[in-house]
Amino acid sequence: MSVARYAVFGHPIAHSQSPRIQAAFAKAQGIEIDYRAIDATPQDFAAALDAFAADGGVGANVTLPHKEAAFALCATTTSRAQRAGAVNTLLRKGERWHGDNTDGIGLVRDLTGRNGLDLRGRRVLLLGAGGAARGVAPALLDAGILELVVANRTPERADALVDAMSEPGRVISAYWDALREQGDFELIINATSAGRGDGAVFSLPLSLVNSLTTAVDLNYGEAAIPFLAWARAAGCRNEFDGLGMLVEQAAESFQQWHGVRPETDAVYAALRERAATLVTAD
Incomplete structure (x- = not known):
């Protein structure tokens, strides 16, 4: 057999x-x-x-x-x-x-079950608009988040993800270079591959972080190090990788x-x- x-x-x-x-x-x-x-x-x-x-x-x-x-x-x-x-x-x-x-339900189970987060009513910043971002966006909405802001270096990709969610006003896109205009978030999720490569550095405005902010990188291992290093430097309450x-x-x-x-x-x-x-x- x-x-x-x-x-x-x-x-x-x-x-x-x-x-x-x-x-x-x-x-x-x-x-x-x-x-x-x-x-x-x-x-x-x-x-x-x-x-x-x-x-x-x-x-x-x-x-x-x-x-x-x-x-x-x-x-x-x-x-x-x-x-x-x-x-x-x-x-x-x-x-x-x-x-x-299964990416979205996997993320929500990890955040709410293993790490004890309540996602309801949270403003969420989603960095990236590729397959990983598309996989988690619906589950985050189903988990009761207040608002999802999608930022991608190619704005058209972010707009396409927003349109696919079909929740105008609750899911919006933002220009990557104008993120400091978006206020602060309780959850910031990195769904990009920006951390890959030797010597990679992740940089975002510190104004995105408040006293409750959790930062999550959907990558794990070395690829998650740059984003999580930024999160610690920015004073995020929690930082999790994607393991x-x-x-x-x-x-x-x-x-x-x-x-x-x-x-x-x-x-x-x-x-x-x-x-x-x-x-x-x-």
Whole structure:
């Protein structure tokens, strides 16, 4: 009997913790899987996904920069994927892919469950308008935030995300270079890849921060360091990276593939310990 094949697609992808997470979930549930990381450029993504399916692939996660492309390749999608216009979870149904987006619920579960935040009534600044931002925006609105301000270095992308949310007045776009005019926020989310690369520095107006501000980077590991360094310097009350969100969205994907939602606390704790060990070793 062959082992079911799963994968995570991205570019780059060597840093991904998804294989480690899914393997831990499967072991805890007594399920045998073959889950691997597949690096595919944007030009090669569709062909790589076809090859994976032809080789027996039945489910996949999708990360930067393929989430919007994955949405376009699906024959069917969930309502939350449709709202986002982006997909991070694929399930093979017959000869076609079914797509979902678990990023948003993963973020909300991490912030409200693991970290005890109440998102209701908060002004939120969302930095970025790509697949990651599109994935979390609907769930933030459903969690009861007061207002969502979307800022992107390409204004047209921010406007497109705002239009897709269909909540005029509650979701608005802002020019990146004019952020200091937007007042302060209780939650600032970095959904850009601006922190990637050696020597990267993240700079935002300090006026965005108030005494309650929580800063969240959807990246984790080294990619999250510049934004979180800015958040600490700006005096944010809390700073979180995207590791907790990663584990929670992975659990949602696992549930769709295997019909059971795994416990996440032990896997999250193990990843945190491993990350701390790696930093100490450096």
